[in-house]
Amino acid sequence: MFVLPKNPSAELWDGPRTGIDGVKELFGADEAYENTRFQSYFKKVLKNVKHIFMDDPSSMPTLIKSSETKALIETGLKLQTILPLSKIIQELRMVKSDDEVEIMKKSGMISSKAFIEAMKWTSPGKTESQLWAKFDYENRLHGASILAYVPVVAGGPNALSMHYVRNDMELKDGDLVLVDCGGEYNGYASDITRTWPVNGKFTEPQKELYQAVLNVNKACIKLCTERNNISLHGIHAQSVKLLKHELQAIGFEVSAWDLERILYPHHVGHYLGLDVHDLHDLDRSRKLKKNMVITIEPGIYVPFDNKFPEKYQGIGIRIEDNVVIGKDEPYVLTSTSPKEIVDIEFCCSNNN
Incomplete structure (x- = not known):
């Protein structure tokens, strides 16, 4: 899971955040990271998968920059299909x-x-x-x-x-x-x-x-x-x-x-x-x-x-x-x- 990190200043205004450790403890996540690390993690994962399950394929370009998507495809992205998730x-x-x-x-x-x-x-x-x-x-x-x-x-x-x-x-x-x-x-x-x-x-x-x-x-x-x-x-x-x-x-x-x-x-x-x-x-x-x-x-x-x-x-x-x-x-x-x-x-x- 990718979450907002703990931040006492922000939490003073908006209330407490679960944070990385809290996500593991309360929600059972095996791994947890700050949300700023999502793009780099996602690009790494994309190199080794055949299928992505998601309900809105049009959101793919917003997950990583379009130039990075193109680079991944040119360097051997093995993705075969984007499949719907909600029905599963x-x-x-x-x-x-x-x-x-x-x-x-x-x-x-x-x-x-x-x-x-x-x-x-x-x-x-x-x-x-x-x-x-x-x-x-x-x-x-x-x-x-x-x-x-x-x-x-x-x-x-x-x-x-x-x-x-x-x-x-x-x-x-x-x-x-x-x-x-x-x-x-x-x-x-x-x-x-x-x-x-x-x-x-x-x-x-x-x-x-x-x-x-x-x-x-x-x-x-x-x-x-x-x-x-x-x-x-x-x-x-x-x-x-x-x-x-x-x-x-x-x-x-x-x-x-x-x-x-x-x-x-x-x-x-x-x-x-x-x-x-x-x-x-x-x-x-x-x-x-x-x-x-x-x-x-x-x-x-x-x-x-x-x-x-x-x-x-x-x-x-x-x-x-x-x-x-x-x-x-x-x-x-x-x-x-x-x-x-x-x-x-x-x-x-x-x-x-």
């Missing part, structure tokens, strides 16, 4: 170690606690931005370093936009609020979505639609095992079938187009870890293995369109959990965040 790293990140799972359990517990406090705090007249601030505060208070992403705090029909992040409207009596938020703990992200009534009580249409989504959420979580020999794409296909059945039971007549393009236009989940949408170069068709971590997040978003039952129009609901794949049983990292109707209403009734 992502493969290593896909299956979590037991220690990583423990960190993600803590991350999930912190964010779940924030959801409990936010539900208790919500009331008509408060704003989406205030609820955002409440989440930021509660996550940091309980140990998160930052929010893992800009949250969605969507009151009423704002929830019909998947990535609504304006978060600046007033929360109104009789509406639901959909919140997609998670904290980051020791570098590992949580990604939770819950939907609850602003006034603490679901109306009957809200309750019916919410229970439909919840039933799909719970059924999909049960699929999250190695024994089921299924992929995220496979779980998504099941979620579409399940949601169609649930909607038909409460009076919807929907085509496949309406369901997958309008009412439920997103995927049921994604990989989770050091990033929120983790492992972006790895597709969701691979079979799930023990200690992979994914999200399960079915949703329903009913626009103001008379092809759908009027009493459900303008309602958006998503329920998202973080799940560790097990051999025979999944482990839900976000199980302490209320999602049953009775639990949400009880939590909201304890308004503080």
